[in-house]
Amino acid sequence: xxxxxxxxxxxxxxxxxxxxxxxxxxxxxxxxxxxxxxxxxxxxxxxxxxxxxxxxxxxxxxxxxxxxxxxxxxxxxxxxxxxxxxxxxxxxxxxxxxxxxxxxxxxxxxxxxxxxxxxxxxxxxxxxxxxxxxxxxxxxxxxxxxxxxxxxxxxxxxxxxxxxxxxxxxxxxxxxxxxxxxx
Amino acid sequence: xxxxxxxxxxxxxxxxxxxxxxxxxxxxxxxxxxxxxxxxxxxxxxxxxxxxxxxxxxxxxxxxxxxxxxxxxxxxxxxxxxxxxxxxxxxxxxxxxxxxxxxxxxxxxxxxxxxxxxxxxxxxxxxxxxxxxxxxxxxxxxxxxxxxxxxxxxxxxxxxxxxxxxxxxxx
Numbered sequence: 001x002x003x004x005x006x007x008x009x010x011x012x013x014x015x016x017x018x019x020x021x022x023x024x025x026x027x028x029x030x031x032x033x034x035x036x037x038x039x040x041x042x043x044x045x046x047x048x049x050x051x052x053x054x055x056x057x058x059x060x061x062x063x064x065x066x067x068x069x070x071x072x073x074x075x076x077x078x079x080x081x082x083x084x085x086x087x088x089x090x091x092x093x094x095x096x097x098x099x100x101x102x103x104x105x106x107x108x109x110x111x112x113x114x115x116x117x118x119x120x121x122x123x124x125x126x127x128x129x130x131x132x133x134x135x136x137x138x139x140x141x142x143x144x145x146x147x148x149x150x151x152x153x154x155x156x157x158x159x160x161x162x163x164x165x166x167x168x169x170x171x172x173x174x175x176x177x178x179x180x181x182x183x
Numbered sequence: 184x185x186x187x188x189x190x191x192x193x194x195x196x197x198x199x200x201x202x203x204x205x206x207x208x209x210x211x212x213x214x215x216x217x218x219x220x221x222x223x224x225x226x227x228x229x230x231x232x233x234x235x236x237x238x239x240x241x242x243x244x245x246x247x248x249x250x251x252x253x254x255x256x257x258x259x260x261x262x263x264x265x266x267x268x269x270x271x272x273x274x275x276x277x278x279x280x281x282x283x284x285x286x287x288x289x290x291x292x293x294x295x296x297x298x299x300x301x302x303x304x305x306x307x308x309x310x311x312x313x314x315x316x317x318x319x320x321x322x323x324x325x326x327x328x329x330x331x332x333x334x335x336x337x338x339x340x341x342x343x344x345x346x347x348x349x350x351x352x353x354x
Contacts, residue, residue, distance in 0.1 A: 048207075048208055049208055049209060049210060050209070050212060051209045054209070054211070102281075102282055102283055102284065102285055105312070105315075106280070106282040106283055106312070107283075108251055108282075108283060108285060109250050109251035109283070109285055111251075118282075118312070120312070126310065127308050127309070127310060128282055128309055128310070128315055129308040130281040130282055130307045130315060131286065131305070132284075132287075134305075135305060136212075137212050137216070137305065137306075138305050140212045141212075141305075141306045141308055142308035145308050145309075145310075176313070
């Protein structure tokens with residue numbers, strides 16, 4: 001990316017992070033990936049009653065190159081999975097993914113050979129949003145939670161440090177079955 | 184009227200200008216919340232008896248009714264020293280995976296003791312899969328006035344039958 005990656009860690013970088021985070025979170029352009037019934041709620045969220053434009057998201061991008069946020073709305077079939085990945089790859093960095101609805105998040109009630117059991121098998125997901133389908137308020141809630149994540153994104157030296165810390169933390173995490181034993 | 188054809192675009196804009204004087208219908212969601220329908224299917228809740236004992240008896244009927252296999256229940260035996268619910272058994276482990284749950288309410292219909300009901304809470308989005316598996320502690324209703332944290336002996340009667348007659352006698 002740009003010059004902000006080369007800044008030394010410290011006050012200047014923190015300021016740049018905050019400013020860039022503020023600018024980014026207020027201009028997230030979604031690449032809609034409506035696959036099923038969740039897309040109807042997604043359209044409803046863009047409508048006048050809930051009005052996504054309040055968050056600087058009025059332009060639902062039909063072209064992935066101009067999009068920052070992919071909202072995967074609906075069950076992802078095995079056949080659609082490569083397409084989803086390609087669209088994701090075509091999006092420019094920085095990019096985020098909301099997995100909208102239970103089918104996109106884990107496969108939901110469709111536990112069968114045709115449906116990918118969660119889009120995180122294909123793309124990295126930032127926010128999981130349950131609901132079948134989630135009401136527009138739930139989607140806006142997920143977007144607000146994502147805004148928080150975008151605002152606090154780290155750059156350059158800070159980012160490297162954060163990645164290392166997360167890696168260490170992931171290495172130390174016990175398997176789920178052992179976590180249950182601790183209680 | 185070909186004479187007034189030039190007026191048509193003006194008429195079209197008339198609709199637009201008319202809307203300037205209307206109140207916007209937008210709900211400013213994160214700041215102001217519109218109440219849901221009273222029977223909205225939101226997050227689940229495990230209810231308690233008025234003395235604080237749990238209503239869940241660990242029968243797994245909710246897990247069997249679930250079309251998405253989102254509920255995991257493991258029953259445990261009550262003893263006189265360690266009692267969580269009136270009667271023989273209680274739900275020792277209770278988990279609902281909200282990334283599977285489609286909030287259909289079939290578990291609520293299946294529950295024989297009305298232990299499982301749904302709240303109107305819907306803000307569930309989170310960042311990891313693990314954090315959306317809600318455990319028993321997260322689902323249990325908070326202790327209200329006069330309730331006592333189980334395990335404790337039955338306070339509202341000698342047997343579980345007295346508990347189950349509670350609601351019936353009170354209408």
